[in-house]
Amino acid sequence: MATRRALVLSSLLLLGGCFQQSGTNISKLLPSDYQASYQVARICRLSVAHNSNYMVVYANTLAESDYLGGNYPLPQGSTIVTAETDRPDCMGVTGYTLMFKDVLGYNAAAADWHWQKLDAQREVLQDGRVQECIDCHASCGPYDYTCAH
Numbered sequence: 150m151a152t153r154r155a156l157v158l159s160s161l162l163l164l165g166g167c168f169q170q171s172g173t174n175i176s177k178l179l180p181s182d183y184q185a186s187y188q189v190a191r192i193c194r195l196s197v198a199h200n201s202n203y204m205v206v207y208a209n210t211l212a213e214s215d216y217l218g219g220n221y222p223l224p225q226g227s228t229i230v231t232a233e234t235d236r237p238d239c240m241g242v243t244g245y246t247l248m249f250k251d252v253l254g255y256n257a258a259a260a261d262w263h264w265q266k267l268d269a270q271r272e273v274l275q276d277g278r279v280q281e282c283i284d285c286h287a288s289c290g291p292y293d294y295t296c297a298h
């Protein structure tokens with residue numbers, strides 16, 4: 150009986166673990182209210198480099214003035230995000246990319262940027278020191294790995 154109870158208990162725990170995991174991969178780097186709390190840094194435009202999506206670029210308060218003013222490098226804590234869609238009016242966002250200036254030493258070789266690609270629900274698809282993001286953004290020039298000016 151005790152074994153049976155232990156079994157039931159452990160399967161419940163396992164199930165609980167599974168339920169907990171689903172939906173917990175929401176990005177902590179992009180708040181759900183970003184449209185209200187971030188500034189639009191660039192209005193809707195086609196981006197050939199990002200799979201020919203249309204994108205609006207947003208910057209958080211920390212990044213905003215330096216990013217728009219072209220003062221590089223951007224400060225620690227800066228977040229810049231693209232809201233992307235295949236629609237030329239940029240409505241109906243299908244996903245995001247973002248770059249977050251992480252703690253000093255996070256990735257010293259590439260200016261400590263932390264990269265993420267998210268789906269429409271802000272679930273993380275790619276995360277961290279993502280080499281393909283770094284490689285292409287490094288080729289944009291001396292703008293602290295940013296490309297949209």
Ligand code: HEC
Nearest residue numbers: 196198229230246247248264265266281282285295296297
């Ligand atoms: C093939 C080149 C290329 C790749 C790969 C790429 N990007 Fe970009 N990205 C650009 C360019 C160019 C822009 C500027 C928008 C435009 O005009 O296309 C941009 C813009 C951005 C911006 C807006 C901020 C800025 O000024 O750069 C973010 C955030 C971003 N990309 C994140 C990412 C992430 C995250 C990845 C990887 C998952 C990634 N990018 C992969 C070329 C690239």
